[in-house]
Amino acid sequence: MKLYGYWRSSAAYRVRIALNLKGISAEQFSVHLVRDGGEQHQAPYIDLNPLELVPTLVVDDELDTEALSQSLAIIEYLDEIYPQAPLLPASALERAHVRAMALTIACEIHPLNNLRVLQYLTQTLSIDEAAKNTWYQHWVTSGFAALEVLLARHSGRYSFGNTVTLADLCLVPQVYNAQRFNVDVTPYPNIMRVWAECNQLDAFADAAPERQADAI
């Protein structure tokens, strides 16, 4: 397997955690999201990922080589082919709760705050730095407020009960981003408790942006 990512991409960070938890070794390639206008917009990468985003997981199928995009699709794939250390609970209802937590981050926070959107705000809409940061914090805080309620209902040691799930793989990178943009995280004690608990595990700690080979 080959993982194309970037140290600061929180979507790639999610996949790195999944690989670590399952003990899967994948060759890692850095796609620099900023240099030269962004390597994600250049050939040959755009053939692997037409959306011009990271991560991409390249897997060798029986017949040929296939490129998979979208971090949650990649993680569900890994969870299906490597069932040890499952990232989803056993019951359908519990899986729905875990996926809802993951999607609360992956659909309601992260897409609004990723690099291409911040670039559009500053470059196309000429939003100043303060307004950009307010935008960033707005979507983190509204999403975290909801996630905090869900964690109050469902969390144990981790986001859902006492086993690491897909929800944790989304939570930890999102907290990293929130801290990077100076979001006040004190209103979210459950989120921060779970974040700290996850980072006790090597699989999470080793996936942290600063520990990656392409970190500046």
Add this chain to the structure above:
Amino acid sequence: MKLYGYWRSSAAYRVRIALNLKGISAEQFSVHLVRDGGEQHQAPYIDLNPLELVPTLVVDDELDTEALSQSLAIIEYLDEIYPQAPLLPASALERAHVRAMALTIACEIHPLNNLRVLQYLTQTLSIDEAAKNTWYQHWVTSGFAALEVLLARHSGRYSFGNTVTLADLCLVPQVYNAQRFNVDVTPYPNIMRVWAECNQLDAFADAAPERQADAI
């Protein structure tokens, strides 16, 4: 089961199609997203859905009543408990491709263009109507350009091969939105071919916004 939705919500539209395809009857409740500042922001709904979004599916578990949020989590749940008319292919690799298509819409287009984001742009950032429409079209066209490449690789009669999948449940509502905001869809022949094919099916046609009881 009870589905809380809104006729024009494309996330609710996705779930309506899933219920129809599987022949599941659910009592439908309208959460008016605009009236009185939005019923999704008011009690008692916010207890069902702390993110204050639609849809919410309320199901009776063995022990109690549970509220599920996030359309893709709801659809995966329905697909697991009602396995007839499966919405995901049999192999893990194929499922990954279908989920990636669905998430390309659900994570890269829709979150940027939903009501709360458009309200933030116009009300908080004072973006004018023309710039708002350009924003809207920008994210649809960049997402559709990528999706068109994926469909050229994987589509048959539908988005992935010749069976309806989760990808189609996301594609059809997104085309509805694109047309509503006058996006030029001529560069996406595969998307529009699949869209037309899906709408031949009663499950899709009956889920259309204008056919809902709360449509204005």
